[in-house]
Amino acid sequence: MTVKIEVIEGGIPHDQLMIAGLVGSLVFLYLSYINVMANTQLASFFGGLAAVCALLWGSNTIKVLCSYGIGTGVPSAGMLALGSGVIAMLLATRYGLWAPVVAVVLAAVIGAILGFLANNVLMMKIPVMIRSITEMAVIGALSLMGFSAMAAGSFDFTQMSAATTSFLGMEMTSYGNSYMGLTIIAVSFFLAAIAIQHPFNATLGPSWKQDRMLWLAAECGFLSMLAVSVMSFAFLSMEAAALSLAISIAGWAYTYYRYIMLSKRDAAFWLDAKPILEPEGH
């Protein structure tokens, strides 16, 4: 039996964040389905917003799990989340319209089994272990599916693995140059993994405040989204990718500003130092 070393005081209760993250992520993923229904690519950025919702929820789950001192460092939890999430997410993409729901259910099943293994077979004996790892697998699957939908324009397997290019007026389907074929999904994988583990890892300690961690989580999510939107230029139309890029930059700038404000609030002392100017002509 382990001792809980940090107490959650105040802030939004975890259950509330979980429901908001899950529902928000699913709603945004289905909003990205407008792409298929309206035969456009402009709704791709909703995928990134779905990932940000999942990451917000994920940072708090990591907080709940890691406040027990699991001994392996916070990043390992993020790696476990994405490692189990990617497996569920890839199978779920075969189900077309039902992909997000299948991903949630499948990831929850895999996560529950992994949680049971960690808690009972490996004898971690942490009260929140099974629930947390279940949540983490779902978060990993949802955030990766969001980034995939954003970069490839759809969360459907066949669309993620086929890129249509027009060459001299002829439409050509290329598998090798698609989101899956170029293994851009591996980049999305680690972008999501970094974004999920960093917020709590950076803000933990005696002065931990939930609002500061959540704004940092949103900032990390938008920063990863920015990288994904740059990659989406290769797979989507110029307008759709530019729209994603603009939304990512705006979201990142706003959340970064809020995070810096909260850092100033929580810091013991804040010095607005300017860089030393080199005198010219030396």
Next chain:
Amino acid sequence: MSVTPKPAGGVGMDWTSMGLALLLMLAIIGIGWYMFGMTNIFYALLAIIVGGALIGFGVHFVPVGGAPAAMGQAPGIATGVAMLAGGAGLAGLFGGAWAADLGLGVACAAGAVGGALMMAITCMFVNVIYVYAMGIPAASGKAKVDPITGDTQTEFKSQGTEGHGLPFVSFVGGVVGGFLGGLGGTLIYWVLLKWVYVDRLLSSALGAPLTADVTPIAVSLAGMFAIGLFLVNAVLAAYNITGTIEGPHDPKFARWPRAVVATAVASAVCGIVAIAIVAV
């Protein structure tokens, strides 16, 4: 944060949970047999389970020091197990992936040697930095005498620390761990690619004939599933050793049977999902 308690997790075993977990694994193997019969796909599931168990066992050899090692207060490499196993395993996996077309034996050997080489280089530079930059001699805190060289350790151990640096036995442990991790990761990648995806995925999932243009999808899928399985197994093994271990001479090493069972079951669960993508 004055105390940093860690899960106690002794050497004991929870037989009921372990039995349940093994039953689950047998059920999944049964499902795999029922779905695919005695085909290569079924053998691939078995190979994934073996590969996952190899990864879980290999992690126990790697001298993970964590934050105390960064301050020279504990022996081992100064980072977490997820990063170390990820680095060694993925280096091995990439090494093996290049050799995938040369057959299972060559690919696995390349992966194992790649992982071992990665860990050997890491361990060497850890000691170079400890000895020549930080001025710390290598001394184990868990063993009085190095089990391989017979060098005494206690004289070199500073008071108030759990040992420091990377003794020879830890170095060897790191290389063996990298070898097993790279072997397991490459085995998973190879069987998924050659026995499952190249044959079945392209006809069932994409409805496209097997051409050189479609092969990247199979490579990409096998790679992603292998990375996912590798990270899951490495983190589960890390939970078993609760973060830090000195190498094969550490008392925590005796916990490996739990991890082998847990990683085998986890690999079976994730493996059947990875294989099911060609069946739905």
